[in-house]
Amino acid sequence: xxxxxxxxxxxxxxxxxxxxxxxxxxxxxxxxxxxxxxxxxxxxxxxxxxxxxxxxxxxxxxxxxxxxxxxxxxxxxxxxxxxxxxxxxxxxxxxxxxxxxxxxxxxxxxxxxxxxxxxxxxxxxxxxxxxxxxxxxxxxxxxxxxxxxxxxxxxxxxxxxxxxxxxxxxxxxxxxxxxxxxxxxxxxxxxxx
Amino acid sequence: xxxxxxxxxxxxxxxxxxxxxxxxxxxxxxxxxxxxxxxxxxxxxxxxxxxxxxxxxxxxxxxxxxxxxxxxxxxxxxxxxxxxxxxxxxxxxxxxxxxxxxxxxxxxxxxxxxxxxxxxxxxxxxxxxxxxxxxxxxxxxxxxxxxxxxxxxxxxxxxxxxxxxxxxxxxxxxxxxxxxxxxxxxxxxxxxxxxxxxxxxxxxxxxxxxxxxxxxxxxxxxxxxxxxxxxxxxxxxxxxxxxxxxxxxxxxxxxxxxxxxxxxxxxxxxxxxxxxxxxxxxxxxxxxxxxxxxx
Numbered sequence: 339x340x341x342x343x344x345x346x347x348x349x350x351x352x353x354x355x356x357x358x359x360x361x362x363x364x365x366x367x368x369x370x371x372x373x374x375x376x377x378x379x380x381x382x383x384x385x386x387x388x389x390x391x392x393x394x395x396x397x398x399x400x401x402x403x404x405x406x407x408x409x410x411x412x413x414x415x416x417x418x419x420x421x422x423x424x425x426x427x428x429x430x431x432x433x434x435x436x437x438x439x440x441x442x443x444x445x446x447x448x449x450x451x452x453x454x455x456x457x458x459x460x461x462x463x464x465x466x467x468x469x470x471x472x473x474x475x476x477x478x479x480x481x482x483x484x485x486x487x488x489x490x491x492x493x494x495x496x497x498x499x500x501x502x503x504x505x506x507x508x509x510x511x512x513x514x515x516x517x518x519x520x521x522x523x524x525x526x527x528x529x530x531x
Numbered sequence: 532x533x534x535x536x537x538x539x540x541x542x543x544x545x546x547x548x549x550x551x552x553x554x555x556x557x558x559x560x561x562x563x564x565x566x567x568x569x570x571x572x573x574x575x576x577x578x579x580x581x582x583x584x585x586x587x588x589x590x591x592x593x594x595x596x597x598x599x600x601x602x603x604x605x606x607x608x609x610x611x612x613x614x615x616x617x618x619x620x621x622x623x624x625x626x627x628x629x630x631x632x633x634x635x636x637x638x639x640x641x642x643x644x645x646x647x648x649x650x651x652x653x654x655x656x657x658x659x660x661x662x663x664x665x666x667x668x669x670x671x672x673x674x675x676x677x678x679x680x681x682x683x684x685x686x687x688x689x690x691x692x693x694x695x696x697x698x699x700x701x702x703x704x705x706x707x708x709x710x711x712x713x714x715x716x717x718x719x720x721x722x723x724x725x726x727x728x729x730x731x732x733x734x735x736x737x738x739x740x741x742x743x744x745x746x747x748x749x750x751x752x753x754x755x756x757x758x759x760x761x762x763x764x765x766x767x768x769x770x771x772x773x774x775x776x777x778x779x780x781x782x783x784x785x786x787x788x789x790x791x792x793x794x795x796x797x798x799x800x801x802x803x804x805x806x807x808x809x810x811x812x813x814x815x816x817x818x819x820x821x822x823x824x825x826x
Contacts (some may be wrong), residue, residue: 349549
């Protein structure tokens with residue numbers, strides 16, 4: 339069966355994620371409502387503003403749907419804002435989050451927009467050379483514990499983490515033409531269905 | 532290789548702001564209200580467009596202390612406006628670290644002939660347009676985000692719809708042209724040939740397109756999103772209304788679920804305070820229209 343990959347489309351660069359997954363063997367769909375979230379076998383929380391996406395999740399009951407999807411064992415991948423929302427701890431900030439991953443994140447950790455950058459990253463579990471990674475007002479992970487496993491670092495800062503069925507990237511694989519990380523996530527989804 | 536502030540990171544931030552509402556704010560309290568309502572960014576300025584219009588005088592880049600206070604208060608991106616062609620104001624805004632610069636017709640133009648050469652900057656720019664050709668001229672100069680101008684400070688949506696429809700019709704027209712027709716089309720449009728060709732082939736702009744100028748209600752936001760806007764700028768519409776906090780929430784709600792009239796109705800029903808009074812744009816003399824600034 340072709341897995342349905344939900345792209346959370348409340349706010350952010352969901353269009354780029356939809357486009358990126360459209361080249362792979364899956365059915366990517368934009369999701370904004372609780373029942374739409376629950377119709378998927380995997381979920382991507384895109385880049386955007388984490389405070390905005392978090393508030394919208396809470397206001398419209400999408401938060402509970404995501405928790406339910408997670409309890410069902412469906413993989414969830416967060417990029418940038420999505421990573422912030424998956425983290426248990428956000429440094430110096432009490433904003434709402436899903437709090438599913440054993441990681442602490444620092445928002446805008448590399449600076450403001452003028453400090454945004456692109457670089458080449460070696461990633462554990464991704465073969466065939468480094469991945470071009472675009473960081474935009476990006477967070478990084480300051481601490482991992484429990485089951486969380488670091489997959490990539492940039493200048494000693496943790497920028498990609500996996501914890502069982504949860505994946506988090508501080509950067510935006512959806513903004514380049516390389517589909518290896520989408521395929522990595524799709525493999526996580528396919529391994530459970 | 533690590534590269535800072537590339538075209539991709541500039542357009543990338545614009546892409547992250549999609550599906551959201553960017554609110555004009557003049558102080559820290561308003562910025563907080565915006566962020567709490569779910570704004571994706573705030574535009575820091577000294578006076579909202581309706582006040583600029585009412586009070587007259589020269590409208591310039593905002594007081595840097597206000598911008599910095601707002602940057603220190605909210606975690607969402609902070610934008611600020613420079614005057615058309617005033618590259619020194621833009622340099623200053625970049626130096627203090629704003630996340631996006633709006634080279635804006637809402638301020639009094641500093642140059643009647645030339646816009647800022649935006650490729651020279653590390654910070655991304657947004658510029659207004661009234662049609663596709665104007666959008667492509669600004670993108671050619673380095674704008675990483677386009678917004679249709681509408682008529683700022685009017686609370687009247689008619690110019691916003693006119694400009695959005697003009698851009699969308701322009702895209703449809705270009706898509707239908709053959710390669711051998713594109714050079715003449717670029718000449719007639721007064722737009723850069725390479726961009727005309729790219730848009731004709733891809734069928735869309737190379738940067739996101741948002742809507743601005745006259746949005747005052749949740750229904751206005753839903754209208755502009757359905758006409759093709761990817762996000763909404765609200766200037767006077769929020770802080771010139773009776774109850775800014777509830778209106779900010781309602782406009783965010785309507786922008787998120789713009790395609791569903793039941794949701795937009797819910798957003799409208801939550802409003803107890805009145806919308807800004809506004810001005811019928813048809814009653815505004817040409818020389819008082821901000822959309823005519825820039826070319």
